[in-house]
Amino acid sequence: MACQGVLEEGMATLKSDLRLQIQQTSPIPLFADLECAAGHLLALVGPSGSGKSTLLRMIAGLSRPQSGHIACGGQVWFDDNNHMTPQQRRTGYVPQHYGLFPHMSALENVKAGLHHLANSEQLKRAREWLARMHLDGLQQRKPSELSGGQQQRVAVARALAGDPSILLLDEPFSAVDSSTREKLYSELAELKHQLRIPIIMVTHDLNEALMLADHMTLINHGRTLQSGVPRDIMVHPCNEAAAQLVGMRNLFDGEIIEHDAGQSSTRLRLGAHVLDSPYRPELTPGTSVRWVIPDNGVRFRAISRAESVTSCNRLEVMVSKLLTLGDEVRLSMQIDNVSAPLLANIPLRLATELNLAARQRTAVVLRAEDIHIFASHE
Amino acid sequence: MDWTALWLSLQLGFITILLLIPAALFGARWLAYHRFTGKPLLEALLAVPLVLPPTVVGYYLLVVLGAQSPVGHWIMHWTGQPLVFHFSGLVIASLIVNIPFAVQPMQRAFEAIPQDIRDAAACCGMSSWRSLLTVELPLAWPGVLTAMVLSFAHTLGEFGVVLMVGGSLPGETRTIAISIYDRVQASDFDAAGQMSLILLVFSITVLALTNGLSGRFGRRHGYPEI
Numbered sequence: 001m002a003c004q005g006v007l008e009e010g011m012a013t014l015k016s017d018l019r020l021q022i023q024q025t026s027p028i029p030l031f032a033d034l035e036c037a038a039g040h041l042l043a044l045v046g047p048s049g050s051g052k053s054t055l056l057r058m059i060a061g062l063s064r065p066q067s068g069h070i071a072c073g074g075q076v077w078f079d080d081n082n083h084m085t086p087q088q089r090r091t092g093y094v095p096q097h098y099g100l101f102p103h104m105s106a107l108e109n110v111k112a113g114l115h116h117l118a119n120s121e122q123l124k125r126a127r128e129w130l131a132r133m134h135l136d137g138l139q140q141r142k143p144s145e146l147s148g149g150q151q152q153r154v155a156v157a158r159a160l161a162g163d164p165s166i167l168l169l170d171e172p173f174s175a176v177d178s179s180t181r182e183k184l185y186s187e188l189a190e191l192k193h194q195l196r197i198p199i200i201m202v203t204h205d206l207n208e209a210l211m212l213a214d215h216m217t218l219i220n221h222g223r224t225l226q227s228g229v230p231r232d233i234m235v236h237p238c239n240e241a242a243a244q245l246v247g248m249r250n251l252f253d254g255e256i257i258e259h260d261a262g263q264s265s266t267r268l269r270l271g272a273h274v275l276d277s278p279y280r281p282e283l284t285p286g287t288s289v290r291w292v293i294p295d296n297g298v299r300f301r302a303i304s305r306a307e308s309v310t311s312c313n314r315l316e317v318m319v320s321k322l323l324t325l326g327d328e329v330r331l332s333m334q335i336d337n338v339s340a341p342l343l344a345n346i347p348l349r350l351a352t353e354l355n356l357a358a359r360q361r362t363a364v365v366l367r368a369e370d371i372h373i374f375a376s377h378e
Numbered sequence: 379m380d381w382t383a384l385w386l387s388l389q390l391g392f393i394t395i396l397l398l399i400p401a402a403l404f405g406a407r408w409l410a411y412h413r414f415t416g417k418p419l420l421e422a423l424l425a426v427p428l429v430l431p432p433t434v435v436g437y438y439l440l441v442v443l444g445a446q447s448p449v450g451h452w453i454m455h456w457t458g459q460p461l462v463f464h465f466s467g468l469v470i471a472s473l474i475v476n477i478p479f480a481v482q483p484m485q486r487a488f489e490a491i492p493q494d495i496r497d498a499a500a501c502c503g504m505s506s507w508r509s510l511l512t513v514e515l516p517l518a519w520p521g522v523l524t525a526m527v528l529s530f531a532h533t534l535g536e537f538g539v540v541l542m543v544g545g546s547l548p549g550e551t552r553t554i555a556i557s558i559y560d561r562v563q564a565s566d567f568d569a570a571g572q573m574s575l576i577l578l579v580f581s582i583t584v585l586a587l588t589n590g591l592s593g594r595f596g597r598r599h600g601y602p603e604i
Binding site for chain 2: 057060061062085086087090091092093095096097098099100101102103112113115116155158159162
């Protein structure tokens with residue numbers, strides 16, 4: 001089900017240090033296909049209940065899929081004849097609420113993952129990791145005596161001290177306040193450069209994926225929809241479901257009219273309007289298509305300022321709804337003869353400048369290079 | 379004051395928790411971590427002694443273990459002793475009626491351990507056994523303590539089943555609860571009063587101790603009281 005196309009070349013260069021393919025119909029349906037190279041951070045992004053945490057638990061060996069294949073670093077962890085236990089896999093797993101042992105100190109928590117070593121070695125390694133995670137002086141504290149951010153660092157230290165073959169982070173930033181989160185982002189980014197193992201992070205936050213991940217896999221209703229570099233996916237989602245997951249709201253029906261190789265442009269019909277869009281000669285004229293444009297591709301000032309746009313997709317619209325939220329105005333606009341609304345968020349300052357009000361007509365420009373036509377009706 | 383009866387009751391109580399708690403601990407842990415189709419039925423079956431009149435439990439034990447039954451006959455053949463009207467019969471009866479008192483507090487205690495913690499233990503490479511000893515038991519021990527105290531105190535107070543299965547043989551099956559009844563029947567209210575007071579003070583003391591210890595544990599680990 002994963003989309004091919006614009007991202008195919010990028011995918012081929014990935015070294016598959018973790019490779020996972022899962023097919024399962026119950027207890028929850030899962031059809032997943034993903035990979036993550038050593039030293040890379042893969043973000044598994046999807047809404048709650050999409051199955052991303054279950055996938056992470058399957059990689060850790062905590063949950064057994066119906067069928068499929070999981071391999072890491074050349075070792076098969078799961079296939080039809082083989083299911084290695086979590087103890088055999090030795091993954092560095094950081095659960096959503098960290099799973100710290102509440103009756104043990106920070107030091108004992110980290111040592112708990114090292115019981116296969118001699119006692120002196122355990123102590124040495126645990127101290128090293130706590131120091132590395134900036135937890136000097138907090139070794140004897142119980143988890144309940146640590147802040148959320150400190151708890152997370154203990155959990156990461158415990159996960160990494162055992163020299164795991166992969167680091168698995170389940171919503172690592174969901175249980176901390178926003179200022180701590182900012183600090184932890186930088187720490188994870190630094191840590192990523194030091195580690196030579198695949199890192200998989202489950203999140204529902206696209207910004208986290210954009211900031212931290214080398215690759216991203218979108219997952220919804222138990223299916224992996226698209227994999228690739230986060231920025232590529234953000235501008236070229238492979239289908240409607242992926243577009244909605246990356247926050248695109250402006251989805252329209254259209255029809256291919258013609259291709260203009262000279263101007264490297266494909267003309268597209270939207271209601272009574274004709275729009276220029278990026279050149280896609282593989283789409284036959286006359287074909288009905290679905291297309292999408294991100295919020296920031298809808299421009300209000302482009303006409304007056306003569307902002308450089310490759311083409312002038314100027315549209316007359318009527319503001320149907322206008323909602324002010326602090327410094328931001330949320331607009332819902334109606335394009336003539338088109339049923340789907342055009343949505344945009346603009347700064348309050350701009351809305352005032354343009355005298356925008358409900359039931360008032362205005363003009364917008366859809367930046368041609370931001371229009372993205374889906375390959376098929378998936 | 380019937381010291382023999384008190385001693386017999388204490389013996390019965392200790393033997394019951396010694397045999398019952400380890401088995402119930404593994405059963406409770408398994409029930410806490412697994413979901414399956416017949417689970418509500420199995421849990422209901424284990425809880426039956428809570429709601430059934432003790433005389434009914436005693437009656438069925440008599441039927442199953444009595445010398446006329448195949449089981450009773452088989453036991454008689456191999457041990458040369460009948461189970462009914464014998465201390466060993468009391469132990470079996472006590473084990474059965476105490477199942478809910480032993481299983482339920484421990485099951486609740488294991489259920490209260492967050493899945494994240496058990497997952498982390500497994501990913502730390504801990505075997506199921508090591509995880510039980512170093513992670514789960516330290517967290518679930520208030521439940522284990524409650525199970526022990528409830529089973530012990532309930533054994534001391536059990537009357538109906540003991541009377542049905544054991545009768546009232548001095549030094550063999552006459553427990554303190556039976557002895558109190560016997561003394562009242564014989565209008566020896568002084569002895570009955572002394573023994574009742576001992577049981578009352580004992581029950582209040584152990585329950586207060588258990589609650590106090592569990593509460594302190596909860597506050598120390600930021601855990602809800604079990």
